[in-house]
Amino acid sequence: MRVFTVSGTHVQDALSLPRALPENGYVWIACARSYFLSEQQHVQETLQSLTGHHLLDLHVSDLLNGQLPSRFDLTSYYDVLVFRRLAASNTSERETIQSPTGLKSKTKLSGPPALRRVDTSPIGFAVFDNVLLTVHPDDCAIREAYAARLLAASSHGQTTVAAELPSSPTSDGLDDRSTGARGIPVTPADMMLRMVSQVVDVYLDLRRDLTRQLDHWQAELINPDTRFNNWSALLEARLSLHHLDEICEDQRSAMQDWLESLNTWTPPTSNALIKEHEILKVRSRDVLEHIDRVVHHVRRLEQSIETAVQIHFNAQSNRTNETMRTLTSITAIFLPLNLIAAIFGMNFEVIPLLHDSAGFWWTIGSMLLIAATLAWLFWRKRYLARSGR
Secondary structure (H helix, E strand, C coil), rough: CEEEEHHHHHEEEEECCCCCCCCCCEEEEEEEEEHHHHCCHHHHHHHHHHHHHHHCCEEEEEEHHCCCCCCCECCCCCCEEEEEEEEECCEEEEECCCCCCCCCEEEEEECCCHCCCCCEEEEEECCCEEEEEEEEECCCCCHHHHHHHHHHHHHHHHHHHHHHHHHHHHHCCCCCCHHHCCCCCCHHHHHHHHHHHHHHHHHHHHHHHEEEEEEHHHHHCCCCCCCCHHHHHHHHHHHHHHHHHHHHHHHHHHHHHHHHHHCCCCCCCCHHHHHHHHHHHHHHHHHHHHHHHHHHHHHHHHHHHHHHHHHHHHHHHHHHHHHHHHHHHHHHHHHHHHHHHHCCCCCCCCCCCCCCCCCHHHHHHHHHHHHHHHHHHHCCCCCCEEEEE
């Protein structure tokens, strides 16, 4: 578990739950799912003391469920967003919490590295007015990466403010809410959206790896000089793309519900609050646009791989037809020759040219002439021509 107290440009990292809210700031409580399971009562008491409210049992179950799809729910005091993130690129295992008892199982994923990345686990967000509670998988890279970015932005923001204080005549009245421009979220909702945006960016990066892998398979499918045998991996790729499409659709639905809830918020009165509200809407629409890009690309990959499979079988059928056409033409050339040989093999006493000394050569010459004529005729009709690649 990690706790961050955000107040203006100052971000303080702590390892214990806070007892009070900072002045003109908020608290981010980031804990692993296993920690939230074991210290649930302690976290609930902290939320009660900080916000005056605690999480409902149903939402606690949602945050502990490792198989829950992306979804959004809200109450009068807080909002809950569950958003599925991709597994780390250097792992091929996924974590599954079977029940509220906390039992875990790990399942090996097969296939190329790009397909093993199409494995997700949920991140839960509970957004209060002054508290953000996030429940991550154990050793979540998203949490650590964003925590490092937040601390770096705080360090940079404090350095910038300190440099501006001697020369700025209005620095004494600096509004802490303006720190959002320096990379520090000004509200728990803003921080939640930035983390969700970071999760979606990983999906955007995954498109390049998937495209490279599928392009390689498509080249093998269409290449006439190779025999494609990796059908099991290709089937897994199609299933993975379909699974990724479902994940993105759930994410899109959750973000749309969140955006609709933003429109129901009480209209802010001050200019600063109005700006914050508009920023939340802009960030939400930006996340939706990124999800739509991933969905569009995944569906295009599905169509491309389906088209490549169809082209492969059509090419195989075409090559088979060409082979059968060539064999049929050769058979048609030798058919008259077999007829002539069968005629002279009959057991009759008198057969023309049978006892003639030149009969053999006349027969061989006529057979060669017939074969050459048929071969020339079939060549003109392109029955023996080799089609270009």
